[in-house]
Amino acid sequence: MAIATVNPATGETLKTFDALGDAEIDERIDRARAAYAKHRLTGFDRRAELLGRAADLLEADRDDIARTMTTEMGKTLAAARAEAAKCVKAMRWYARHAESLLADEQPARADVEDSGAVRAYVRYRPLGVVLAVMPWNFPLWQVVRFAAPALMAGNTGLLKHASNVPQTALYLEDLFRRAGYPEGCFQTLLIGSGAVEGILRDDRVAAATLTGSEPAGRAVASVAGDTVKKTVLELGGSDPYVVMASADIPAAAKTAVTARVQNNGQSCIAAKRFIVHTDVYDEFAERFTDGMKALTVGDPMAGDTDVGPLSSEQGRSDLEELVEDARGCGATVLCGGRRPEGLPDGWFYEPTVLAGITPEMRIHHEEAFGPVASLYRVSGPEQAVNVANDTPFGLSSNVWTRDEAEQRRFVRDLEAGGVYFNGMTASHPGMPFGGTKRSGYGRELAGHGIREFCNITTVWHGSQGQADPGTGAAAE
Structure with a gap:
């Protein structure tokens, strides 16, 4: 695939870029490793200062970078501005909390004594150079939610976007x-996917994180397994949106529309399968379908647009094939199911609701x-759980019910990395994010995310131990 900015609202190629050559890639890996040797020794105060400056600059750049994102991948301008603001929030969150999240941990005194130590603790030390392979759908947020914790932990980053x-x-x-940030702390590599394996196999690269498709995740995990390197994978999702009989149906239906079409429907954590109790199915289906019909599809730069184009022509073709397959197998199209008329030659598709889905x-x-x-x-909670879990994915889930017994059951039984009640899934810097099954492994965000790329080190002092050297990264 060419490295290029192609406006998905018009299909026009606006700018192309040359891929880096082998010598340039090697030089940048060298820079990253050299930067790590110094950055890992900085204290949290200095790291927080740098990340805070980046947050301030991004806040000032918010409108410009939002336009760039909208031009490159088609999300609405309002969504792009919100994404930039979310990145600022995450940067400031990690600047404030990283030191406490990575503070030395003290085992129970009884365990210290039983181990024969006079003193012992656990220290979180950085791993080194981390390669990030990131997707287009949240082109700023996906990177920042890796980069902010990784840099605060003392790692350096290479970005293959x-x-x-x-x-x-x-x-x-x-x-x-x-x-x-010193030269080499964070670098972008304009490369094709074929160059990723060589970089990951390089001994100077310690680990990798990938957000993207299941095939891409398999490829990276395979190389990482062969080279015994740590990886975090956040892959696809086909998240269930369960609506039980006790739910607030008007609120559930209204939220369902946003949950499905956020980011033009191109989000791993967007609700995709709407599993509704038979007692409220008709009302929910009518309200939800009416809400989807009311959305405005069009120019993502326009203030009144709800849904912009898909990011690529191939993406739209893939979606059309799924809809046509379902239609051919007997699904009912309650709304949409085609390309909208009267729009430019971009990659638009109507908001669509399909009913009567079968395995x-x-x-x-x-x-x-x-x-x-x-x-x-569905007839009740048991069937709802069975349908919800009948997918190879397990990223997140949404459940609408006011019944506490049902809530406990869904928490116990849903195969997903998150269960969101009476609302929609949304990532937050203070809460861990990730999935199970073919949605990947590992976690991003919160304390779990910052510790993913740390060397969790046990420090043990016997009776001849030295004086306490202090705690935290500044004492490395």
């Missing part, structure tokens, strides 16, 4: 440079990456 968001990728490198339909098991919703009718 999606080939259709090169200007956003270059902006991120420039952002950290302007904030005062032989591809959309029952595959992720629909666009504004297409699948409706299921």
Whole structure:
């Protein structure tokens, strides 16, 4: 795939970029490793100062970088501005909390004594150079939620971004440079996917994180396994949105529309399968379908647009194939199901609701990456859980019920990395994020995320131990 900015609202290629050569890649890995040797020795105060500056710069750049994101991948301008603001929030959160999240941990005194030590503790030390392979759908947020904790932990980063968001990728490198990070602490690599394996196999690279497709995750995990390197994977999702009989149906239906079409429907944690109790199915289906019909599809730069184009022509074709397969197998199209008329030659698709989904339909098991919703009718919690879990994915889940017994059951039985009641899934810097099954492994955000790329080190002192050297990264 060419490294280029192609406006998905028009199909026009605006700018192309040359991929780095082998010598340039080698030089940048060298820089990252040299920067790590110094950055790992800095104290948390200095790291927080640098990340705080980056947050301030991003806040000032918010409108400009939002326009760049919208131009490159088609999210609405309002969504792009919100994404930039969320990144600022996460940077400031990690600048405030990283030191406490990575503070030395003290084992129970009885265990210290039983081990024969006079003193023992656990220290979180950085791993080194971390390669980040990131997707186009949240081109700023996906990177920042890796970069902020990784840099605060003392690591350095190499970014291989999606080939259709090169200007956003270059902006991120420039952002950290302007904030005062030393050369090599965070670098963007304009490369194709074929170059990733060689970089990950390089001994100077310690670990990798990937957000993207299941095939991409398998490829990275395979190389990392062969080289025995730590990875975090956040892959696809086909999240259930369960509505039980006790739910507030008007609120559930209204939220369902946002949950499905956020980011033009191109979000791993967007609700995709709507599993509704038979007692409230008809009311929910009518309200939800009416809400999807009312959305405005069009120019993502326009203030009244709710849904912009899909990011690529291939993405739209893939979505159309899923819808046509379902239609051919007997699904009912309650709304949408086609390309909208009267729009420019971009990659637009109407918000769509499908009912009567059955297991032989591809959309029952595959992720629909666009504004297409699948409706299921169920008789109660047991069937709802069975349908919700009948997917290879397990990223997050949404459940609408006011019944506490049902809530406990869904927490116990849903196979997902998150269970959100009476609302919709949304990531937050203070809460761990990630999935199970084929949605990947490891966690991003919160304390769990910052510790993923740390060397969790046991420090043990016998009776001849030295004086306490102090705690934290500044004492490394």
